[in-house]
């Protein structure tokens with residue numbers, strides 16, 4: 001097998017530093033991209049730590065899956081030794097040649113590997129991101145995912161836990177195939193069909209890597225962008241158990257020693273506080289992952305309760321006056337009933353049965369139900385006064401005396417003897 005690799009990376013137009021790292025190891029036919037996350041220097045340290053641990057493990061003959069596990073251990077160990085690095089993490093997408101005609105991909109996070117075969121670009125990896133999981137579950141369309149505000153939330157990364165779930169893919173390759181490994185800075189800014197067009201039309205891998213980074217920047221460059229391009233120049237003759245030794249790769253690009261020591265820059269400027277993707281810390285994202293469904297459920301429940309609380313009416317008493325209340329007797333979660341309509345009907349003028357009904361707020365329903373009940377009460381009150389000896393029949397009520405409160409400020413908040421007010425949601 002003979003491969004040619006090239007790379008390009010850029011911090012983009014928005015971020016204050018470059019937290020991506022990459023690796024082109026010709027001796028091992030090993031290629032990788034890591035996208036670090038975390039405050040201060042965390043992101044840079046995480047991605048470079050993972051890349052270096054991966055390189056060392058593969059150099060020692062460690063299988064790819066185990067090498068990525070060691071990279072995870074290395075990030076955790078590094079973070080444990082430095083308070084400033086607590087919570088840092090990184091994605092890692094690594095490609096290594098196996099046999100003479102296959103590539104093995106190990107993958108954690110939302111960086112990606114693509115295979116260009118016969119001019120068509122195929123995504124070889126699944127993103128471990130919130131929006132991609134929603135797409136896979138059919139709850140978001142790919143178009144919605146592209147513009148989703150939470151598309152940066154990663155659901156799997158190195159540096160989070162002592163165990164890490166690594167996706168492994170084996171792909172068959174042919175001469176002329178091309179692999180593109182990239183951080184999400186490319187894929188969030190440049191559409192796949194544009195990546196495909198560039199990958200198909202630019203023959204030189206170095207110029208392709210640079211063109212892809214330039215495309216991300218001309219689309220806004222909102223994130224660091226890193227691209228590694230691997231061209232398949234030769235594959236070994238067919239054979240089911242072909243274990244031909246790897247031929248050292250002839251890299252056409254400049255980055256034959258691509259492991260860059262983590263720089264030690266000053267802390268990122270205010271951009272971190274006001275930037276678009278300021279904290280990709282796992283703690284934040286972990287919290288969002290846990291909280292998001294809870295918040296959605298709470299939001300739906302609150303909306304339903306609010307609808308219930310404010311969409312109902314009942315006929316009750318306000319002092320000695322019969323009124324139509326909007327709301328639920330006793331209130332619900334802070335939505336106390338408000339006086340929607342005064343009737344001018346004296347409670348004391350009502351027949352006993354109706355008086356009980358009014359005083360116990362036992363007539364509930366729609367606004368129309370409440371109004372028709374009030375009309376009955378008006379008749380009952382009038383007829384009562386003709387037979388009753390009570391003197392509290394004024395004001396004489398007619399339908400025209402009803403006043404509808406028209407603005408919220410005229411509504412009187414009714415204090416009701418209830419315990420629900422003190423209950424939090």
Ligand code: MN
Nearest residue numbers: 035184185223
């Ligand atoms: Mn990124």
